[in-house]
Amino acid sequence: MLLARDNCSSYSLTNSSAEFLGFGQLVETTPTVLRISRIIVAPSKRGRGLGRALCDLLLAEAAKYADTERIALGVYRDNPVAISLYSSLGFVETPPHPIPEVMSMERRIARG
Ligand SMILES: CC(C)(COP(=O)(O)OP(=O)(O)OC[C@H]1O[C@@H](n2cnc3c(N)ncnc32)[C@H](O)[C@@H]1OP(=O)(O)O)[C@@H](O)C(=O)NCCC(=O)NCCS
Numbered sequence: 001m002l003l004a005r006d007n008c009s010s011y012s013l014t015n016s017s018a019e020f021l022g023f024g025q026l027v028e029t030t031p032t033v034l035r036i037s038r039i040i041v042a043p044s045k046r047g048r049g050l051g052r053a054l055c056d057l058l059l060a061e062a063a064k065y066a067d068t069e070r071i072a073l074g075v076y077r078d079n080p081v082a083i084s085l086y087s088s089l090g091f092v093e094t095p096p097h098p099i100p101e102v103m104s105m106e107r108r109i110a111r112g
Contacts, residue, residue: 008037011061013054021045022054026062032069034062034109039073039082051085059089063111072106074099 007028013021022041029035036058041051062071074097075082083103091105 009061011054011058013041013050013057021050024054024058026058026065028065029072031067034065034068034071036062036071036073051082052089055085055089059110063109065109068109070106070108072104074102074104077101077103 009026011024011026013023015021020042022039022045024039025037027035027037036055039051039054039058041054059071062068072094073086073091075086077083078101083105086105090107092107094104094106097104
């Protein structure tokens with residue numbers, strides 16, 4: 001079994017009691033593109049704004065990578081909840097993913 005990935009940072013979303021709420025990764029795909037990967041909110045905690053909070057925190061973290069211009073992700077087309085979340089965060093569909101069932105999405109990094 002192997003979970004490790006090069007150029008990848010993993011983040012756990014927790015509350016003040018260190019209870020696990022969610023998980024996500026930032027993968028350095030190229031010097032200018034970061035990929036959000038493996039986003040998940042604990043099943044019992046969904047629908048309360050945590051997925052949005054997790055993505056907001058990951059996007060803020062991504063903005064700290066000096067050379068990054070864009071942030072990308074892949075999402076299965078049969079996952080309307082995740083697509084709705086990403087669309088509301090400004091991600092738009094980009095040219096087709098090699099796997100037809102997967103939608104590639106992307107947005108620019110916003111730096112304050
Ligand atoms: C996708 C996921 C991370 C969303 O997390 P969440 O905490 O439930 O989402 P939030 O409560 O923050 O809601 C964020 C947005 O998601 C969408 N959403 C959430 N629940 C929804 C539902 N039941 N139906 C439709 N859209 C929904 C809405 O756009 C929502 O925004 P809004 O509240 O302003 O309408 C979560 O469902 C999950 O872990 N799913 C399994 C793993 C997965 O699919 N990961 C994505 C891989 S690409």
